[in-house]
Every structure is written in C-alpha cells, then in structure tokens.
Amino acid sequence: MAEVTVNIRDDGPLLVQGPCVLKDQAGNTVRESDNMVALCRCGLSNTKPMCDGSHTDNFDGTLNPPD
Numbered sequence: 902m903a904e905v906t907v908n909i910r911d912d913g914p915l916l917v918q919g920p921c922v923l924k925d926q927a928g929n930t931v932r933e934s935d936n937m938v939a940l941c942r943c944g945l946s947n948t949k950p951m952c953d954g955s956h957t958d959n960f961d962g963t964l965n966p967p968d
Contacts, residue, residue, distance in 0.1 A: 912962045914939040914952035923950070 905919035916939055917923075923932040923940075932938060932951065939952040943960035946953045956962070 912960055914942055
C-alpha cells in the first residue's frame, strides 16, 4: 500500500500527498487523487474543501505542534 502524508503548510493548506479518496459526510466521493490534494484551512476558499489560494495575505495559520 502506498504511503500517504499530510503536510501542514505555514499560512496555507493541508497538503495530502499520496493516493487518497476525499468523501463528504454522506460517504459520497468528492475527489480522488493519485498524488496530491490541497485542503483549505482558512475558510476563505470558494471551492471548499479544496484550497483555491484565497488564503494568500489573509490567513495566519502557523501551527506549532504540541510538545
């Protein structure tokens, strides 16, 4: 099975790297990808849950992992 990695981008989206299927709360497939999906963290995207770049200069999303 291929590895899937989720990267938290400073002031940007969550990057899901690797094969994945994104489903809504009803279990319907929203998007399938063989390599990468960018998920919105700022709430400004017009294509939620996908990132459309609306976060640029409007979002402070720097996260520090807990100790």
